[in-house]
Amino acid sequence: MISQAIEQFKKQFHKEPLIVSSPGRINLIGEHTDYNEGFVLPAAIDKKIIYAIALNDTDTCNAYALFNGEKASFSLKDIKPGGGWINYLKGVVYQLQQRGLEVKGFDCVITGDIPIGAGMSSSAAVEGGLNVALNHLLDFKLGRMDMAKVGQLAEHTFPGVKCGIMDQFANLHGQKDRVMLLDCRSLEFTYFPFEFSKEYKIVLVNSMVHHSLASSEYNVRRAQCEEGVKILREFFPDISSLRNLTSAQVEQYKDKLPPKVYDRCRYVTQENERVEKACAHLQRNELKEFGELMYASHEGLSKLYEVSCPELDFLADLAKTRSEVAGARMMGGGFGGCTINLVQTERVEEFTAFMQEQFQQHFGIIPEVYVTSIQEGANVLQPTVAIA
CATH class of the missing domain: 3.30.230.10 (Ribosomal Protein S5; domain 2)
Known part of the structure; x- marks a missing residue:
């Protein structure tokens, strides 16, 4: 290049x-x-x-x-x-x-x-x-x-x-x-x-759905989060963003929030808690536990934040069935793009072939796969x- x-x-x-x-x-x-x-x-x-x-x-x-x-x-x-x-x-x-x-x-x-x-x-x-x-x-x-x-x-x-x-x-x-x-x-x-770089590779599987954040509901999600903060400020006057709240506090005032706004706030607060837990697992070299948080992140992005799509959900669910995968989730703004997968180095080719075959059978297109390094x-x- x-x-x-x-x-x-x-x-x-x-x-x-x-x-x-x-x-x-x-x-x-x-x-x-x-x-x-x-x-x-x-x-x-x-x-x-x-x-x-x-x-x-x-x-x-x-x-x-x-x-x-x-x-x-x-x-x-x-x-x-x-x-x-x-x-x-x-x-x-x-x-x-x-x-x-x-x-x-x-x-x-x-x-x-x-x-x-x-x-x-x-x-x-x-x-x-x-x-x-x-x-x-x-x-x-x-x-x-x-x-x-x-x-x-x-x-x-x-x-x-x-x-x-x-x-x-x-x-x-x-x-x-x-x-x-x-x-x-x-x-x-x-x-x-990232201590796992020899044993595991970071593999991205492209859903082949092109996403455009500007034309998606990305800005809508941001506005919904801001709406949640505005409502919850009545009960927590000092908050400036969802960062100031725990998922338990959002749950406490669930009935004060419109359903979609509640879902968005619940996801963001849970995700912040997952990141902090994930860092603790990294420090202790606990890849299995780290991977479980990735799966939970995808579930939240799909069900609560609603920024996934059928292709991304299919790829994340498929990865979960594979013993060589420590964790997987959609990555990025959503509505398309890639899943990120932590895959045993010696089984990357096997993983790639399986994902491409299954995706092609289901959606009629072969997904691109990228093996990346940090x-x-x-x-x-x-x-x-x-x-x-």
Whole structure:
């Protein structure tokens, strides 16, 4: 991918580029908790977006997407939402400008191997990669959490998805063979070694249902959670989000909440409790118990939060029948995308063949399967290394 990006950049723009690698992410547990100021447990992975990029001494930003062969440009003087994938670049540039930073025109080629709509947050990888590139080229001296916030706001204001901070955080803070417990309220985080990386692989099975968070009910779920907080504040005046509540407290005032709002609040509070338990199991190398929490997470996402779909439920239920799988659940915003499975290394091929065969029999399509590893976050690659 790096060689392709360099070759295409030279062909399009006739100069030497800077190379940036920007990963997708997985999330072992803690879904739809980030915008509720809760806990998440993500990691950066070896699927990535690659930027070849250089400044161009103009007021125009030019981008060429290798994944679809499209070119797009926009002026730094008048940035407005619109235009599909270029929206993510526009959003980052606009938010950098809102911070009072002087962004200059650039040329870039973008490629990558993160499957679009599979729940690995290709959007955050696009945002994070451009953040890192411009921070380096223009010496903005932004910290990684600052860049994560820029990416999050970019997604809020241009594609219009009111996402939490997890995706951008994981993209920028990833470390090899380590997962991260992020407190989405304080933004404090702790690294945990993923001790099972030799015995177990993280395998993603694609439901082949393309999801679009902006056109789904993602923003509706956020509004329902906020409605629950508003109602429950009558009984708990100091709360600012569902993070401040336990599942027992939500249960206590069940009759005060509309049924759907109750379900959403119940799921989020239970999921926060699951993440904290999951970290304790990681520290004690208790993979079986960790996996059981993953299954419980999927059940909540499907039944209480209602962001699953028949294909995801089928894959999660199927994985539960396999002795080589320690745990599985849907991952990402939902309404499509992938399940994440912890699979014994020596049986990954057997697992893959079984899942593909069963899914094809049921839905008439063979699902894509991705065996991933936990890697570093978004980084500038030295040009000499990149060219080699």
